[in-house]
Amino acid sequence: MKLRRRLIEAMIAVIGVVLMVSCGGHGTAPSNSPHANQIPLVSTDDLPAAQPGEVHLFGINDLHGNLEPPDGSNGHVGAYQAGGAAYLATHLAKLKAAYPAGAVLSAGDNVSASPLISALFHDEPTIDYLNSLGVSASAVGNHEFDHGTAELTRLQQGGCAADGCSPGQPFTGAAFPYLASNVTDVNGQLPPGLKPWTMLTVGGHKIGVVGTVTRATADIVMPDAIRGYSFGDEADAVNKYVPEMVAAGAETVVALVHDGGAQQTHGAAIDYNGCTNISPNVTILANRIDPRVKVVFTAHTHLAYNCVIGGKVVTQAASYGRLITDVSLRFHDGTVDAKAVNRVVTRTVTPDPAAAKLVAFYSDQARPRAAHVIGTTAGPLSNEPTPGGDSPLGDVIADAMLAAMAPDHAVAAFMNPGGVRADLSTGAITYEQAYTVQPFGNQVVTVALSGEQILNLLEQQWDNKTTPGVLSVAGITYSYSDAAPKGHKILDDTVRIAGQALNPAAVYQVSTNNFLAAGGDGFSVFTKGQQNAVGPADLDAFNAYLASQAKIEPPASRVQRR
The missing domain is CATH 3.60.21.10 (Metallo-dependent phosphatases)
Incomplete structure (x- = not known):
């Protein structure tokens, strides 16, 4: 089924602040505060x-x-x-x-x-x-x-x-x-x-x-x-x-x-x-x-x-x-x-x-399918953003989309932060955990984009109105200047794709989900490219990638903020 999303969404779009996270950060900031225990409990005891x-x-x-x-x-x-x-x-x-x-x-x-x-x-x-x-x-x-x-x-x-x-x-x-x-x-x-x-x-x-x-x-x-x-x-x-x-x-x-x-x-x-x-x-x-x-x-x-x-x-x-x-x-x-x-x-x-x-x-009805182990991680895969803005788990999902579409010549992949709904802890990963991470049922697709369009896509991370935030990526690395004006944040000479410097005139096959490919979360640049192939459902691609790896190592950030 086609689903989508995103989320979360918007949590920060509403504040007008660039937040490097995904309706959907899922509103858990209070629990991460070192002073969280200073807020007294108000529950249903002693109701007036x-x-x-x-x-x-x-x-x-x-x-x-x-x-x-x-x-x-x-x-x-x-x-x-x-x-x-x-x-x-x-x-x-x-x-x-x-x-x-x-x-x-x-x-x-x-x-x-x-x-x-x-x-x-x-x-x-x-x-x-x-x-x-x-x-x-x-x-x-x-x-x-x-x-x-x-x-x-x-x-x-x-x-x-x-x-x-x-x-x-x-x-x-x-x-x-x-x-x-x-x-x-x-x-x-x-x-x-x-x-x-x-x-x-x-x-x-x-x-x-x-x-x-x-x-x-x-x-x-x-x-x-x-x-x-x-x-x-x-x-x-x-x-x-x-x-x-x-x-x-x-x-x-x-x-x-x-x-x-x-x-x-x-x-x-x-x-x-x-x-x-x-x-x-x-x-x-x-x-x-x-x-x-x-x-x-x-x-x-x-x-x-x-x-x-x-x-x-x-x-x-x-x-x-x-x-x-x-x-x-x-x-x-x-x-x-x-x-x-x-x-x-x-x-x-x-x-x-x-x-x-x-x-x-x-x-009980869900347990037989839910408990099936599909992979293992050597360390926690967090959905929280790195200082650069991508997340370890988002990058692994991008790896999975890239691997799924490599036969169709994909050289890079992009994952929207709002599409990642939970973290993965160290150890065995069950089907239920993988599903909780990616519950939307999107299709993995390839889109042909020029190098110039890829640069424009990366710039859109700061001007889309729905979920300002950094996409998680695979097959591509780059740096950006947070202090630079909108439209000029990406440091062009740092962008490398498939191990090579990005050529603005070249055409690259990139992998993403059909939500982003349709311009979801305001990333309209995807709609300017030619969609060339449709692959598996995103969860199937993720599960196949987890199963293909002996043990998933948490990746280093692929995006650097300067």
């Missing part, structure tokens, strides 16, 4: 009593099918281990018990780019799990479009996938509406099965909920998956429907916005309930949204913050089910007050039995 007229909304985002507790830095919030479907269910149950006038909301990317336990079954386990949590509504995220609008409709409405039914009970689809107010075709219609907004009645109060997805979806999803649809301005879409919701009786409005930003703490610990130097796009968005919207749940950057901007509560709950945003709305004297706290989904609570049973069932 609800005040009269108080309603609670429990927000999550960017779950990405992480039903099992995520590993490594992706499984922490600061110093605290966090995440896992059974633990998330327990914490939500505690919140619902304390605040029965409550509703669960998601800001999107519930599915896709998922671990094998969910992805192997077309993410149906995750939708079933969200149904069990009683999710009331979700924004559609960019990853919900990964397999195309027809598959998104199936996830909403149920039925078997094209290649057959998954094990377990018949899949009946999401019991909650997906909201996509800024996604329309040429006739102004939303994708089938989606809605722009919904109305909730919680604690006797009517709350309008509207959803949007990042406009960057047009650049970070395979074109075929979203053909015919455009992604409009998010604030405009929210504002368009606010009068409609108010006319329908909404006492207040909440926006689920699958877009977001980041705090900038300049090396200090990141408080998951802080709002330090929040990136400007978040402030601009909040100020542009209709003042009748009291709460904006954001997403996409996988980071945590808790802000009040322009009289609105603006939050994000990291990713992978590690945080719950607990928003309290207090209705009194014809007004509505809002406040929020991000609560850590610790693993110190008793796992929810029903959620644990669901996870165990699909884990």
Whole structure:
């Protein structure tokens, strides 16, 4: 299947800073801070009593099918281990018990780019799990479009996938509406099965909920998956429907916005309930949204913050089910007050039995394939960028793409940072681990580019609007000057390809995935070359390369920053 991506995405595009990483860095900066343990734990212990007229909304985002507790830095919030479907269910149950006038909301990317336990079954386990949590509504995220609008409709409405039914009970689809107010075709219609907004009645109060997805979806999803649809301005879409919701009786409005930003703490610990130097796009968005919207749940950057901007509560709950945003709305004297706290989904609570049973069932179904060992690494392969910007694991994936297309005369390869979703530790590499690293199902292809086009491609790392960042590479080395003006950062005389100095007039066959070849992540130079060959799926190429090597050594950086 064609997927894509990228991700992550954007985490830094939103800040306007060049970050040498890949929706998708996956928002784990807090756990890497030497001062992370200075941030006190806020979880679901000692919940304050609800005040009269108080309603609670429990927000999550960017779950990405992480039903099992995520590993490594992706499984922490600061110093605290966090995440896992059974633990998330327990914490939500505690919140619902304390605040029965409550509703669960998601800001999107519930599915896709998922671990094998969910992805192997077309993410149906995750939708079933969200149904069990009683999710009331979700924004559609960019990853919900990964397999195309027809598959998104199936996830909403149920039925078997094209290649057959998954094990377990018949899949009946999401019991909650997906909201996509800024996604329309040429006739102004939303994708089938989606809605722009919904109305909730919680604690006797009517709350309008509207959803949007990042406009960057047009650049970070395979074109075929979203053909015919455009992604409009998010604030405009929210504002368009606010009068409609108010006319329908909404006492207040909440926006689920699958877009977001980041705090900038300049090396200090990141408080998951802080709002330090929040990136400007978040402030601009909040100020542009209709003042009748009291709460904006954001997403996409996988980071945590808790802000009040322009009289609105603006939050994000990291990713992978590690945080719950607990928003309290207090209705009194014809007004509505809002406040929020991000609560850590610790693993110190008793796992929810029903959620644990669901996870165990699909884990057992996936285990025979998941546990198969396909290779070995002599040291950890990190997805974190080197000082030059490429990552060790990204470079190994580029090696795999180059090896796969060498029979088609490829001499170099390029890998987008957002397409690498996890690290690999030292030792045996299982199919499940390899899948978690590369879950998108892209095809490996060759594209003919001139040397001059390759130089232009490398320069695009600083001017593409979706994910500014350095591509991981194979068969090519170069240096760049970070201080040089945009368009002149690459030091031309340092670029070597296939062991030789780059010739601007020569034509080279380069290997990449079909997401980048289609201009994904804003790398439009690829579309100016001739695509000459289609190879294996990226995961198959990666697995074949791992199997062909006695032991993978972590490579030295191929990109030098001067």
